[in-house]
Amino acid sequence: MKAFLLALLLACMPALAIAQVATDPTPLQFNDAAEEQRFRALVSELRCVMCQNQSLADSNAQIAYDLRREVLKLMRQGKSNAEVRDFLVARYGEFVLYRPRVAGKTWLLWLGPIVLVLIGGMVVAHIVRKRSDHGTVATDDTQEW
Template identity: 65%
Template sequence: MMRALLLVLLMLPLLLATAPSLHAQVAVDATPLAFDDAAQEKRFHRLVAELRCVMCQNQSLADSNAQIAHDLRREVLALMQRGMSDAEIKDYLVARYGDFVLYRPRVDARTWLLWFGPLLLIVAGGGVIWRIVRVRGRDAAPLPVDESQEW
């Protein structure tokens, strides 16, 4: 009895992993996007590569298969077809979803730490290392000269 229970407990993760209803569904776009010309398509692909999927967080809008990414790609194309510039489209999406939607957030008062924080950490770390080396070098007693050793 105990052996059968142990076997069931060991097989349970395998059964759950293979259950088809538990796997995530990839959103399939029923109708492909229709571009007016090749220049518009190139501009579209460049723009959606610079925008982040608001659901996936680590994928661009171009790479994501989430349903919201499909919707946002359609919205970006609609905004382009209305004659909005790339900057206007980005402003529209930032107003709606926040700075997170941009892969390269703008440099302003709210994002200066994001842009310059790593540089500040490197400078501070270098200063700490320089100070430690200087203090240890000053406090260290000179080694005695051993005349008996031959080189």
């Protein structure tokens, strides 16, 4: 029994090593406050490709550290915010943007909720209309209730 528990513990050890939160050994150094403000605004608009529900600014995943360094490098190369976003979209797809662009691939994402509300409104209107048509009850005074 002890051998089985030891084997199970040893089998789980690699998973524990992978699950550890990455730490950034060298924090980013900014040239001035304007560069830092632009950087923070830009990485808060981008999604961590590993975490999926966190922004690049909030994520502690190793890829988030790498992408933040990449964003800063692109900024220092003179790229605009749009060019940095385009670079990341080309590399990781529209998923990296918190607010995907309206395009042929994303039309359902943008118009889907409106279509669902319209369909729901038509269903409710149909049900109300149907009930109001059948809502007139003939009264019969001869019946005892």
